[in-house]
Amino acid sequence: MVPSFGEVSILYFAKSAELTGVKAEEIPAPTPLSSQQLWGLLLQRHPRLSVLQGQVVLAVRQQYIAIDDQPVTLGDGDEVAVVPPLSGG
């Protein structure tokens, strides 16, 4: 499969938004890629996110995914959220 690039919307919440200084941004991302590679792209843009290493998960199109080597298929305009540990309630 030939990788293609799409623009995806990244949303940052809670501590991740404090670390990046932004709440949302568009980034180009090749697809398919693994969630680990996607997280790597975010770390490249925002090295301070590394303090959340091992604690975050992502949400792709509103579905939680662990950060691992499973492939993620992203379409143009898809929404990906960085999800630090939850603390609702």
Next chain:
Amino acid sequence: MVPSFGEVSILYFAKSAELTGVKAEEIPAPTPLSSQQLWGLLLQRHPRLSVLQGQVVLAVRQQYIAIDDQPVTLGDGDEVAVVPPLSGG
């Protein structure tokens, strides 16, 4: 011990009040007597109470007591309630 007689207040609740037609009355009762004997006195006065046989307990000075052969000590003016099965809540 020489039995003595005192006046006790009998309170009837729920179905027992419907069966006796009274909510409260004073009756003379020897003391000591068993709760079974006390229940027997009430049955003599109000034979219709027998439909509650095996289902009621008594409350003597606001403490539940089973109907059995345990002795009950009653003082003049003590309050005894006939307690059909509870249905609060």
Next chain:
Amino acid sequence: MSDSEHRRDAFQLSRDWLSVQEVVDAVGSASCGAISVFIGTTREDELDGRKVTGLEYEAYEPMAQSEFTKLCADIRERWPTVAHICVHHRLGWVEVGQASVVMAISSPHRHDSQQAIQHCINQLKAKIPVWKKEVYDTQDGSWKENPE
């Protein structure tokens, strides 16, 4: 809970509509993160083709109060972190759909108040001298009995 904050046990038998907010406010505490509430309501029901229109409640009032005091002591022994306990119970006529009992318990963390509220309603039904008669659209009624 700070030592200066007294633990409150409040029990009320009421012929009026019960306010959930009032019962919840009675257990509020700045040291508690959790309030568990239980509301018992009169269900629409049928018995042998007769429709239940409401319930008629009565209580042995002073003993209901003394049994509530015992129940609170029992709850506080089982769940020592429980802060406040409040129970309001209706007397007299309660229409279908209305609350017959509202109870609330507060505690610093949620598991204690959640377990305590279940114990509270179970023990209220088993121990507090209150009775209800189901009244039907045929004007007759029957005294209910809580399961053991």
Next chain:
Amino acid sequence: MSDSEHRRDAFQLSRDWLSVQEVVDAVGSASCGAISVFIGTTREDELDGRKVTGLEYEAYEPMAQSEFTKLCADIRERWPTVAHICVHHRLGWVEVGQASVVMAISSPHRHDSQQAIQHCINQLKAKIPVWKKEVYDTQDGSWKENPE
């Protein structure tokens, strides 16, 4: 519950004070004898000598809604008699002592709503994308983390 009565799942994120009565009314049903309610409030607390003045909440709002929908399906599968489910959660600034979440579940008999409400708050904390930052009298704050 009669077939004609729809089961309601209501979720609201709100910047205003939460009304317990409103949440309770949202689950009322003539076929239900029991309503269980849980209220989470902001506790007075200290961290390293700093006093907590309140909490600042945020949510991933559309996903909070979709996770709530999943949670309701899960509850209804576990407790099929559950009638209505309503959860109101605060966003933004919540002062110490105020409710951050109010939830109510109705069922014909009490055990179902009592078990369901415990599952609901546990799963809300584990699954619904909401975060809180504890804010101190020193003006700084720290993001909290629910235990697993």
